Each structure stands twice: as C-alpha cells, then as structure tokens.
Amino acid sequence: xxxxxxxxxxxxxxxxxxxxxxxxxxxxxxxxxxxxxxxxxxxxxxxxxxxxxxxxxxxxxxxxxxxxxxxxxxxxxxxxxxxxxxxxxxxxxxxxxxxxxxxxxxxxxxxxxxxxxxxxxxxxxxxxxxxxxxxxxxxxxxxxxxxxxxxxxxxxxxxxxxxxxxxxxxxxxxxxxxxxxxxxxxxxxxxxxxxxxxxxxxxxxxxxxxxxxxxxxxxxxxxxxxxxxxxxxxxxxxxxxxxxxxxxxxxx
Amino acid sequence: xxxxxxxxxxxxxxxxxxxxxxxxxxxxxxxxxxxxxxxxxxxxxxxxxxxxxxxxxxxxxxxxxxxxxxxxxxxxxxxxxxxxxxxxxxxxxxxxxxxxxxxxxxxxxxxxxxxxxxxxxxxxxxxxxxxxxxxxxxxxxxxxxxxxxxxxxxxxxxxxxxxxxxxxxxxxxxxxxxxxxxxxxxxxxxxxxxxxxxxxxxxxxxxxxxxxxxxxxxxxxxxxxxxxxxxxxxxxxxxxxxxxxxxxxxxxxxxxxxxxxxxxxxxxxx
Ligand SMILES: [Zn+2]
Numbered sequence: 001x002x003x004x005x006x007x008x009x010x011x012x013x014x015x016x017x018x019x020x021x022x023x024x025x026x027x028x029x030x031x032x033x034x035x036x037x038x039x040x041x042x043x044x045x046x047x048x049x050x051x052x053x054x055x056x057x058x059x060x061x062x063x064x065x066x067x068x069x070x071x072x073x074x075x076x077x078x079x080x081x082x083x084x085x086x087x088x089x090x091x092x093x094x095x096x097x098x099x100x101x102x103x104x105x106x107x108x109x110x111x112x113x114x115x116x117x118x119x120x121x122x123x124x125x126x127x128x129x130x131x132x133x134x135x136x137x138x139x140x141x142x143x144x145x146x147x148x149x150x151x152x153x154x155x156x157x158x159x160x161x162x163x164x165x166x167x168x169x170x171x172x173x174x175x176x177x178x179x180x181x182x183x184x185x186x187x188x189x190x191x192x193x194x195x196x197x198x199x200x201x202x203x204x205x206x207x208x209x210x211x212x213x214x215x216x217x218x219x220x221x222x223x224x225x226x227x228x229x230x231x232x233x234x235x236x237x238x239x240x241x242x243x244x245x246x247x248x249x250x251x252x
Numbered sequence: 253x254x255x256x257x258x259x260x261x262x263x264x265x266x267x268x269x270x271x272x273x274x275x276x277x278x279x280x281x282x283x284x285x286x287x288x289x290x291x292x293x294x295x296x297x298x299x300x301x302x303x304x305x306x307x308x309x310x311x312x313x314x315x316x317x318x319x320x321x322x323x324x325x326x327x328x329x330x331x332x333x334x335x336x337x338x339x340x341x342x343x344x345x346x347x348x349x350x351x352x353x354x355x356x357x358x359x360x361x362x363x364x365x366x367x368x369x370x371x372x373x374x375x376x377x378x379x380x381x382x383x384x385x386x387x388x389x390x391x392x393x394x395x396x397x398x399x400x401x402x403x404x405x406x407x408x409x410x411x412x413x414x415x416x417x418x419x420x421x422x423x424x425x426x427x428x429x430x431x432x433x434x435x436x437x438x439x440x441x442x443x444x445x446x447x448x449x450x451x452x453x454x455x456x457x458x459x460x461x462x463x464x465x466x467x468x469x470x471x472x473x474x475x476x477x478x479x480x481x482x483x484x485x486x487x488x489x490x491x492x493x494x495x496x497x498x499x500x501x502x503x504x505x506x507x508x509x510x511x512x513x514x515x516x517x518x519x520x521x522x
Contacts, residue, residue, distance in 0.1 A: 002254070002257070021464070034254065035254060035255060036254050036255060036256070036498065037254030037255075037256055037257070165458055165486075165487070166287060166288050166486075167288045167289060167290065167486065169288075169289040169291070170288075170289050190461075190486070190487040190488055190491045190492075191290075191291070191486075191487075191488060192291075192292050192298075192301050192484060192485055192486075192487065192488040192489065193291075193292060193301060193488065194291070194488065197291055213463065214463055215462070215463060216461050216462060216463055217461055217462070217463040217464075217495065217498040217499070218498075219255065219494060219495075219497065219498025220460070220461030220491065220494060220495050220498055221461070221491060221494065222256070222494060222498075223256075223262075223265055223266065223490045223491070223493060223494030223497065224488050224490040224491040224494055226256075226266060226490075227265075227269045227304070227305070227490045228490075
C-alpha cells in the first residue's frame with residue numbers, strides 16, 4: 001500500500017477546444033493517475049468556459065458514469081436562477097448525487113452574467129446549507145471579482161487556485177485569513193517551502209492537492225508536497241484527506 | 253506502481269529528499285522583488301533550501317542588481333564570498349549604463365571563481381537583445397567563452413526568436429543559455445538550437461511540470477541541450493525537480509538536465 005492517498009481536486013477532462021490532449025475516458029485518466037499514484041480525481045469539463053453549462057454537465061455526468069472504479073467524481077456548473085436553465089436547487093442536488101457529481105463550479109465571465117447574490121443567491125445559500133463545495137477555478141487570476149464574490153458568499157465552502165507561477169501570497173493570504181471556508185489548491189503554488197508556510201499559518205485543513213491537469217502534469221506538485229517539511233499527518237490532509245472529507249460532507 | 257515507487261531517481265527523491273548526484277541550478281536570483289512576496293529571498297534562506305535537495309551550485313543574478321541600477325554587482329560577489337561552496341553569480345548587465353558594464357567587466361576576473369557568466373534581461377530593460385548597447389558585453393563573453401543567460405519569451409519584441417537568432421548567429425563563440433526556453437514559442441526554441449553550432453542551451457525555468465513539454469523538447473533537440481533552473485527564490489526546488497521526474501523521459505535525460513550537461517560544459521570543479 002502506498003504511504004500517501006492523493007485526491008486530485010483540480011482536473012479537467014474532455015477533448016480540448018483548441019487542441020492538445022486530455023483524458024477523454026475514465027480509463028485514459030486512470031492510466032495517467034496510476035503513473036503518479038493518484039487515487040482519486042474530481043473532474044470538470046475542459047471546455048466549460050466555451051460551452052454552456054447544461055452540455056458541460058451532461059458530458060461530465062457521462063464521463064463519471066463510465067467510471068466503474070469509484071475513483072472519479074464530477075463537478076457541475078451553475079447559472080443564474082432567473083432564466084431557469086437548470087433545475088431548482090433541490091432537484092439539481094438530487095441529480096448530482098445520482099450522477100456522481102460532488103461539487104459545483106461557475107463560469108460567469110464567459111457565460112456572461114454577474115456572480116453575486118442577485119443572480120445565484122438562492123442556489124449558493126442552498127449549497128452552503130448542504131455543505132456542497134464550490135470551485136472558483138474560473139476566477140483564477142480575476143482577483144477583484146474573487147474578492148467581491150467571497151464577500152458575498154462567506155458561508156460557502158469554496159476552492160481557489162492560482163495559475164500565474166508568480167507567488168500569490170499577497171493575494172491569497174488575506175482571503176485565507178478572512179474566510180474560514182475557503183480552501184486553496186496548491187497546483188501552481190511553486191513558492192519555495194511555501195506550502196509549509198501556508199499550512200503553519202492557516203492550518204493544513206485549508207490546503208488541497210490539485211494538479212491542474214491537463215495543463216500541468218499530475219506529478220508536478222507531488223514531490224513538493226511530500227518534501228514540504230510538514231509532519232506526515234498534515235501532508236496526508238493536503239494530499240487527499242481534506243478533499244475526501246469535504247466531498248463526503250456534502251449532503252446530496 | 254507509480255513513478256515514485258518504480259523509477260530509481262524519483263524513488264530516491266521521494267524517500268530521501270535528495271539524490272546521490274549534484275544538481276546545478278543555472279538560473280537563480282536573490283533579494284526582494286516588487287511583484288512577489290518572497291519569504292526566502294536572502295542568501296542564508298536560499299542556501300538552506302538548496303542544501304536539502306542537494307544543489308551543488310546555484311548561479312544567480314541579484315534582483316536588485318537587475319532592477320536597481322545603484323545596486324552594483326560587487327555586492328552579489330560579496331554575498332558569494334559568504335557561501336563560497338554553493339553560490340555562483342552572473343554579472344547583471346543593464347544596457348542603459350555602459351560605464352557600469354565596463355567597470356564591472358573589468359573586475360570580472362577578480363570575481364572568479366564566483367562570477368561565471370553574464371545575465372541579460374532585455375524585456376525588462378526594454379532594449380532588444382540585438383541592440384548595439386549589448387555588444388561590449390557579448391563580445392567580452394564570446395572571447396572568454398563565458399555563458400550568457402538571457403531572459404527570453406516567445407513573441408517578445410526584445411528577446412523573442414528574431415533577436416536571439418541574430419545574436420546567436422553573430423557570436424558563434426558565445427555559450428548561450430536561453431532562459432525559459434523562449435517560453436511558448438517552442439518551435440522557435442527548437443530552431444535556435446538546431447541552427448546553432450552546438451553552443452545554445454535551453455534553460456528550463458518555469459517549464460517542468462507543464463505536461464508533455466520536456467518530452468517534446470527532449471525528442472526535438474535532445475536532453476543534451478537542456479539545463480536545470482528554478483528562478484529561485486521564485487520556485488521551489490522540489491517542484492522543479494518533481495516536474496523533471498514526472499516527465500516521460502529516460503533516466504539519462506534526467507541526469508543530463510540535472511548535472512551532466514553542465515559538467516560537460518564547465519567541468520566538476522568550478
Ligand atoms: Zn529569472
């Protein structure tokens with residue numbers, strides 16, 4: 001048995017719109033995961049910003065449905081409630097549970113709407129009530145919007161990441177300090193010994209391993225976490241336990 | 253089994269945190285920077301981090317020498333003297349200060365063995381690499397066969413493919429390290445290596461971890477042309493080493509990247 005359980009929190013699958021490669025079947029993803037010793041993955045659709053939510057959700061459900069190993073769970077995208085493009089929260093959450101979908105995301109900037117209480121207040125409150133995690137992957141690099149969003153929805157369990165390779169401590173530390181339900185995915189936290197610094201300051205519970213596959217290799221951050229200098233039980237939390245707990249805590 | 257259990261080098265770094273060979277980090281900096289909170293930017297902190305993973309030498313250009321003209325290269329040399337076994341330096345060249353360039357290069361030999369080459373930063377100094385204001389420094393390096401590490405980026409008008417191609421062609425004696433391997437313009441980077449007389453190397457800072465990239469460059473130009481670098485104190489040595497180990501390339505390719513290419517070029521004792 002491997003010494004660490006890894007759960008990839010930031011993983012996109014499907015045929016990329018602008019070319020390149022990513023897993024299009026669970027088997028392809030398993031192969032990649034096995035190469036690096038990743039046990040489980042939470043997957044989004046790679047073209048989400050460029051296609052509508054209902055199509056993306058359908059493709060993710062199909063992908064997860066084709067996985068018979070129990071290693072893969074999916075993420076669905078939400079839209080403003082007023083256009084009634086998706087079912088009401090109760091029904092949506094039930095369908096998520098039935099389809100192996102464990103978290104939500106949103107792509108307001110490409111789906112052309114404003115991420116705030118007016119547009120998604122009811123569904124975000126319902127998600128907070130039922131502890132359903134919300135990935136803010138589409139806010140990556142949009143710090144003003146991210147700050148405003150978190151101020152509106154402090155009760156929700158949220159996950160953010162950075163992709164710039166420029167150490168983002170000045171941007172993420174105030175958020176980690178202010179919002180206890182916020183989790184930071186370390187996929188691009190390449191800061192020397194920076195994982196340990198964040199864990200010591202805000203608690204290892206706030207950090208999640210995530211690869212940002214297929215942009216980054218799933219192996220990219222694994223050694224950095226293993227050799228972070230943190231005690232093994234904290235490394236274990238970051239590598240997979242935290243995400244497993246978050247997803248298991250969702251009432252779907 | 254995963255690479256961390258199966259692959260001999262990956263297993264070693266995973267279990268012990270270091271290997272039994274040296275790592276030469278050919279692209280580093282030091283000191284604070286305007287755009288990033290760098291918690292470990294001073295020499296003692298950087299050296300402690302590098303010792304954990306077994307970096308034998310870091311060749312760095314000080315951030316302040318690059319961005320604040322009143323901070324002269326001599327101060328980087330003084331820092332090297334406090335860590336003589338591990339730190340080596342590139343002399344930072346700012347083309348807007350020809351007097352500084354001449355004064356510093358006149359001291360170059362007295363700064364040995366710590367000074368090993370020159371560092372250029374065309375995008376940030378806003379002077380194209382093929383501008384005549386670099387000529388003195390480039391000639392100096394070419395005559396002495398010193399490595400020159402230049403910042404590069406795909407599509408840049410100061411250090412993109414055309415400026416690099418011109419300079420590499422003009423100074424065939426130069427040992428040219430293409431920092432960031434012309435990030436994004438991989439075809440351009442491959443052409444620069446192929447069209448050179450064996451004196452051009454792609455330095456990998458910011459690449460390891462990008463999926464499929466080291467596989468591509470290894471296949472196209474050969475791992476003999478690739479150099480390990482981290483931009484330390486920007487990037488964690490373990491992330492960069494982990495990125496190399498994660499690539500689907502051979503053990504010899506990895507050894508070339510970590511140390512063998514540099515030892516072929518500069519020897520083991522420098
Ligand atoms: Zn640099």
